[in-house]
Amino acid sequence: MSSEHSSQSPKPRVAVVFGGRSSEHAISVVTAGAVLRAIDRTRYDVLPIGITPDGRWALTADAPERMAIADRKLPSVEQLAESSEGAVLLPVDPASREVVYTEPGSVPKVLGEVDVVFPVLHGPYGEDGTIQGLLELSGVPYVGSGVLASAVGMDKEYMKRVFISYGLPVGPYEVIRPREWERDPAAARKKIVDFAGDHGWPVFVKPSRAGSSMGITKVDGLEGLDEAIEEARRHDPKILVESLLRGREIECGVLEFEDGPRASVPAEIPAVSAHDFYDFEAKYIDSAAGIVPAPLTEEETARVQDLAVRAFDAASCEGLVRADFFLLENGEFVINEINTMPGFTPISMYPRMWQESGVSYPELVDRLIQAALRRPTGLR
Known part of the structure; x- marks a missing residue:
């Protein structure tokens, strides 16, 4: 850490990176707003960085109240960017963690060092190993899974191939x-x-x-x-x-603790009468509510929690995962997919499951940051 950063603030500095080039841009902005609201400012300094749909890294306002879905309208990084032309540059030298801000015709401005990145990016160019590779090259610790696990978690074909190789049940x-x-x-x-x-x-x-x-x-x-x-x-x-797998939709969260990954209480996604399935509008616009905890027997709960942790380990995940299952009519669980950066909005299932498991939203954010700070960069 530079002497300037140390003298001004001994607190770890967290860069919350959000938005991105994928079709999930707006949901990433909503997620970032919730994370920014939850980070304990007495323990951490925060630097919000938004990625526009065309890939520009922008310095944005630290304004969680402007990052929510309002009147069915989705937020975007452009609405939050402090400049339409300025760009944030991450370090490319692992010996330095200084972030630089540039604008045309102006001298580049050093924003200071970043101790950890919280990439709340969903979809391609963020959740798929790309930004994780960039951060590995930069030598900056980050929240969540590494390059391989992120790529596997993004590509549903290879995710299923990995699960099959580890003996986990998947559907046709x-x-x-x-x-x-x-x-x-x-x-x-x-x-x-x-x-x-x-x-x-x-x-x-x-x-x-x-x-x-x-x-x-x-x-x-x-x-x-x-x-x-x-x-x-x-x-x-x-x-x-x-x-089509006929049965109940069950989800389970996995979180990395000091002694290893643990599973949350599971949740159930009930059938939504206004939608054919649990689609984007049901999740985020109409706010279809899941049931937490899921009405399962103790034996069913233990089985799905075990499968969730096994899926986390099979894909070499780190930090957090939401594992999605079907409980079939014959009583067997089938894993549908994992999400290495699941929805993290206030209404999202992952934080709700951990809230019911005794881990509040602010504590969840803190645990993820602390896990990233403990984890060495590079191959592991």
Whole structure:
């Protein structure tokens, strides 16, 4: 830490990085507002940094009250940026953690050193290992999983492959790679129809690398299939097709403690009558409420908690994970996916599950920052 930073403030300095280039930009802004509101300013200095949809790193106002969904309108980094042209530059030398701010025609301004980055980015270019790789190169500690686990957690195909290799139960799925659709749409379409023939309609067509239920369509037959594929491909050229699993949607949070990962009480996502499934609007606009804790037996709770921690370890995760499951009608759990940077808004399931488990939102944020500060950078 530089002498200037030390003399001005002995507190660790946390850069909260949010926004980003993915379709989940607005939800990341909402998440950042909640995190900024929760960080204990008596223990930490805070530097908010927003990434615009076109990839510019902007110095933003520390204004959580302007970072919420209001009147069904989504916030953005542009609304918070202090300049439409200024840019924040992270260090590229692991020996220095100084952050610099530049504007055209002005002398670059040193903003001081950063001790840890809290990247509350969702989706590609943030949750997928890209920013984690940048921070590894910079030698700056950060909250959450590393490069490999972040990439695995983002790509639903390889996530499932990892889970299968570790003996975790997953549901039937099929993958349509970019070149398959581009070279021979008829063959790719037949692949999906054959999958539906084996497992039944409806199927869910979704981007392989996206979150917040963006780009997902429930398809009941051939009619609408091409539109569903194109909608998924708007978010990711690789798509995943999954069969309908009849059962209850159960979620479980995992948090890294000093002695290892622990699971929260699980939650249940009830069927939402106004929506075909738990989509973006149900999650964030209409605020469909999950049930916390889920009405499960003690044995079911113990099983899903064990599976959640096993999934966390299988993907080499760190910090936090939300693991999503289906409890099938035959009583078996199937893991659907993990999120290495789950929704973290005040209404999101991950903080709600930990609140019910005895860890408040501010304590949750503090534990994640402390875990990042303890963790060495580089290979581990």
